[in-house]
Amino acid sequence: MTHAAHNLAAPETGAVAAPLLSVRDLTVSVRDRGVVRPLVEGLSFDLSAGETLAIAGESGSGKSITSLALMGLLPNNVAVTSGQALLEGVDLPSLPEARMRGLRGAKVAMIFQEPMTSLNPVQRIGTQLVEAIRAHEQVGMRAAREAATLALRRVRISEPERRMGQYPHELSGGMRQRVMIAMALAMRPALLIADEPTTALDVTVQREVLDLLRDLQAETGTAIILITHDMGVVAETADRVVVMKSGRAVETGPVEQIFDAPTDRYTRDLLAAVPRLGAGAARGAPLPPEAPVPVARLVEAQVHFDIGSGFFGRPTHRVHAVEGVSFDIRQGETFGLVGESGCGKSTIAKALAGLVPHQGHVEVAGRKLSSLTASGRKAICRDVQMVFQDPMAALDPRMTVGDAVAEPLLIHGVGNPVMRRSLVKELFDKVGLGGEHMTRYPHEFSGGQRQRICVARALALQPKLIICDESVSALDVSVQARVLDLLAELQATVGVSYLFISHDMAVVENVVDRLAVMYLGQIVEMGTRDQVFGDPRHPYTQRLLDAVPIPDPARRGRTHVRPAGDMPSPIRRLGDPPDRLPLRDVGEGHLVADDTA
Template identity: 60%
Template sequence: MNSENTTPFKVATSNCPSGTEPVLRVDQLAISVNTENGLKPLVHELSFDLHRGETLAIAGESGSGKSLTSLAIMGLLPPPAVRVTGGSIHFGDQELTTLGENAFRQIRGNRIAMIFQEPMTSLNPVMKIGTQLAEAICAHEAISLKEARLRALEALRSVRLSEPEKRLNQFPHELSGGMRQRVMIAMAIALKPDILIADEPTTALDVTVQREVLDLLRDLQLEMGTALILITHDMGVVAEMADRVLVMKGGHFVEENHVESLFAKPQKVYTRNLLEAVPKLGDGSGEARMGRPDEDTLVAELENVVVHFDVRSGILGRVTHRVHAVENVSLNIRKGEIFSLVGESGCGKSTIAKAMVGLVDHSGRIRINGHDISPTYGAMSNQTRRDIQMVFQDPMASLDPRMRVGELVREPLVIHGVGTRQEQDQHVEYLFERVGLARDQIQRYPHEFSGGQRQRICIARALALNPKLIIADESVSALDVTVQAKVLDLLKELVSELGVSFLFISHDMAVVENISDRVGVMYLGQIVETGSRRQIFGSPRHSYTKRLLSAVPTPDPSRERQSLARLVGDVPSPVKPIAERVSYVELVDMGDGHLIALEDTMK
C-alpha cells in the first residue's frame, strides 16, 4: 500500500478468512428507481461480506442487479432516478450510503476501484493513455505530473503491457481490446486499492486474452492483498476465479456458498438451471442433433478469397500500409451443415462474412448456391441476396425501434415482392411460431421483448425468404447462458427440419463445439486448421488451436487448471507495410478432411 494510504484493515493470510473483520459489509441493501407510479425496487435486501484477499463472484443473468450493486458500492448510481432506499454499505468504519460526494471522491479510485466491461467507453478517446493514468493518480495524491507519469509507467509494466513507454503516448483507439482492458486494470491498481470491482471484465474479450486478463487479476490480487468482487454471468470464469459465489436473480438473493460447494451441490433450482445451461467442452451435446449434412450439395464455396484494406498516411494521403484481413481462404459449406469459424478478434472471421454478402470488395471466388458473387462491393443479384441472410451479434441494434416486429419480419418479403399481403401475414405468423414466439406478439415493438426474444425475431426475419445459408456472426455472445442455450437449440432444430445451412462465427469455443458439424480455425487472416468437430476438439493438431482450447474457462472448480504460456512482445498484426509480402500457409490433409497448416510456413 502507499504510505499515504493507511488502512484500518488486517491483512488476511487466506483467501476467505474466518474471524477477521470484513473489508466490506453490505447489509440489507435495497436499490430502487423512480417511476410514474412511485419507487420500483431493483435490488431487494441484499447482504454479504468481503474479506481482504478474497474473490467474491456475484453471478446471475442480465437484470439480476449485479452491476447496480457494484455501482452502489462505488457511489455511482444515477441520482435521483436510481438510489439506495434501504440498508447499509460499510467500508471499514465508514457508511458509504450516507457519504457526501466530496468525501466519496477520496475513496473512489483510491480505496475502492472498478474495472468496467467495455474499456473503450471508459477511456477518453481524445486523451493519451499516459495523460489519463497520470490524471487519475494526481486526483488522489499531491505529486508532480512527472512523478505521476512514472507511476503510470510502473502501473503499465505491472499489467505486463508490451512496450509500456510507447503505450503512454498512444490513444485508446490505437490499442487492441485486450490492451485497453489492461490499461483499465492499470488505472484501477495504480493507487493500490483495498477493493477492486471487476464488472464483466472479460465478456468482450477472446478466450486467450480473457485467460491472460484473469491470470493478471489473480497475480495482482496475490501481490497486493486486494479484495476482488467479480461480477459476471460466465460460470467458467466464476469456477476459475472465485473463492465464494453469490447468485442473484431479478434483484433478489438466491444463494451464497464456497465455489466448490456451489458447483457440486447447488441448493436452489435457479442455480442448478444456470449451471446446467453453461456450454462445456467435451460434454458430447453436439452429437444430439438429428440429421446429417448433404455431402453432395454445396451451398457456399470460397476459393482463394483475399480481402485487403489500404491505410493512407502523410500529407498526400498515400497508401503506406495494408490490412491483410483475409488471405487466400478456401472453404465450403454443405446443405444442412453448421460450419463454424473461430479465432481471435481481427483474424478475419467477420470480414469473410461481409465478403460473402457483398459488403466488401474481394478477390478470389465466392459461390452461393451455385451463383458467383461479384468481387465488387454491392454487386449481387436479388436471387443471391435471398439465398444468404445474416443474424448479427446485437439484436437491438439490428431492429428498427420505431417499427413493430411483425413489420420487421415482413420487410424482406415486401422488398422482394414475395406473395400477397394475406400470404405475407400468414408467413409471418408461421415464422413467429417456428422460432417459439406467440402470434399475439407480432404487433409489439422491439423494446417490449427480452434479449433472447429479440434474437429470435432476427432469426425469423432471416428465415423469411427461405435462404439456403444463414450467417450468424457472434449471434449468441451477448446473451445469458440460459437464453443462449435456447437459441442454440433453435438453430439446431432449423438445420434439422428446414435443411438450412449456417456459417456460425464465434470466439466461444464451448458453444462452437456444442453446435458445429465442421470447424475452421483462423489466425491473422488465414485458416490454420479445419476439420470435423470431433477432429478439432478431440485431437487438435495446430499449436494455435491448442492454445485456444487451453484458454477456455472450465465451469468446474475441482478440475486442475492448465497453465497457459504467456505471449511476450508485440501482438502479431495483420497490418503490414505496402511493400511487405505475406506468406500463405500451406494446408496438409491429415486424413478424413482434417487439414492443418505447416507451422514453419507461418510468419
C-alpha cells in the first residue's frame, strides 16, 4: 500500500483520526559565539492527511527554519532544543541522520523556492529523477525510468520523454518547478513541504503550479505545508493558517477566520498591506500632461541577439527580444511594463539605459541614444538610473552605504567631498534613513532598508527617469508597501518619472498611470491604468489578470483558463522574423493588438 493510500484509510466508525503531523512546543535555536538564541519558539500545530496548512509571515519570522527542522536539514549551528514534531507518531527531530535519510522523499518531501539551485545543472533531468526513485525503491533502471517519465507526465510536462534527456537550463522556471514537484511526489510522500514554491515565478506560471499542487493533492491525499508571505496564495490554497512573527505563532485558525476576522494586530497589518486588484481605481489621479519633449520615447525599437553556430561559425538563429516597440514616458508619469519572463521588459530597460545595442529610435530627454558620443552616453547616465530587483546584489558588500550613494556623484565629478557628504545625508533623510546610517555596511540593513538605499543612490544625480526593474518583487508585502509609498512621495516632490517593470499585476495597478502589456517582444495592449485593468481587450491581458491570486478565501472556487502548451519561443531561424502585431485604437488611445495570444 502506498503512503498516500495508508494516510487516506478510513478511520473506524466513531473514532477521531489522529493528525498526520503533530508539532508540540517546537523551539529551534542558533548558537552564535557561545550564545544560544531561539529562532522559533514554542510552535504548535496539527496537520491532517489531505489538508493544506499555510505558515505565513514576513522574512525572519521563522517559517523556513521550521520547514528545515521538520526535514532534518538545519545548519550545523542550529538545532531543535525542545519540543516534538511527530509524523505518524515518529519524532522527526530526534531521529539519527541515517534513519532520517530514509524518510526524506519517501515519507516527507520538500520543494524549495528556486528550482535552479535545487537541481544539479550538469545532470540531465531524467538522471536526477531516476536517482531519487532508486534511492528509496529497489527497482531496476528501466522501471525507474518508466516511473520518472510517469512522474513528469503527472505534473503535466509536455513531451516527458524528451524532457528526460534535457538539462535544467534548457527548461523555463515553471517547467523546472514542475520537475521539482515531480521529484518530490514520485514516492507519494505523506507530507509535502513547499517553501515559497511560486515566489520567483510569473503570475500565470504561479497559477499553473498552484492548480497542479491542488490537483495532485486531490489525487494522492498528500498533506501540504505551504510556506509563503503571499496572502493571496494563502487565501486560494490553504485550509488552515499559522501566522508567524519573530519566531512565534501570533495567530492560528481556519483560513476563512484569519481573513474575515483576524484577532492579532500583526495579522491585520499583514492583510492590509496586500495589494489588491481593483484598489488602484480609487486613486483617480489625472494623467500628467503631454509635453513637446517626453522624458523617454521609443519608436519601432528592436533588440536582437544572434545565437547558434553554423558550419562556418556563423549564427543560425536570432533572439527577437524586442520587436518594433513604441511608447513614450511623460514628465512626472509612472509608466508600467508587464508580462511574463522573456517578454522583453528588462531588455527595453537596458536599451533605455544604453546598456544593449538596439535598432529603431530610442531617445531620452530629446537625445537619440544611437547618435551619442562616449561623453554623451556618460551624460545619459545622469538622466536615467535603475533600481534593481535584489538590493543586496546591487550594493558592494565591502563599501559603506554612504560611499555607495556618493559613488555616482564622484564618478560625474559633482561637488567636493564636503558637498557630496552633505548631499548624501540629504538623500538618506529623503528616503527615511538618518545620517547615522551612512557609515554602515549593506548586511547591517533589512531588505526594505537596502532597497531605500538603492533608491537614494538612483536619486543622487537628479535623474529625469528611474527604471524600477522588479524592484519590489523580492520584498515582503508590508515592506513592499513602504517602498512604493516612498516612490510616490519622491515623484510628488521632485517630479521624477518612473518606468515600472513587474509581473505582479496587483502592484502595477496600484502605482502606474499608463502601461503596456508585452508578449514575445511586442506590445499587445497599451493604455491608461483604468483602460487596461477596467476593460482588458486582449486575451493575453485577460489571462494575466485572471491568474492573479485574490486574497479572499470566498473566491477560491473560481475557474481559470489553463493555457494549452508552453509559451512560444522568441528564438527563430535567421531570415524568419515574427509577424508584427499592428495595434488598433479601440477608443481614447486604448491600443490593442489585432491577433490572439
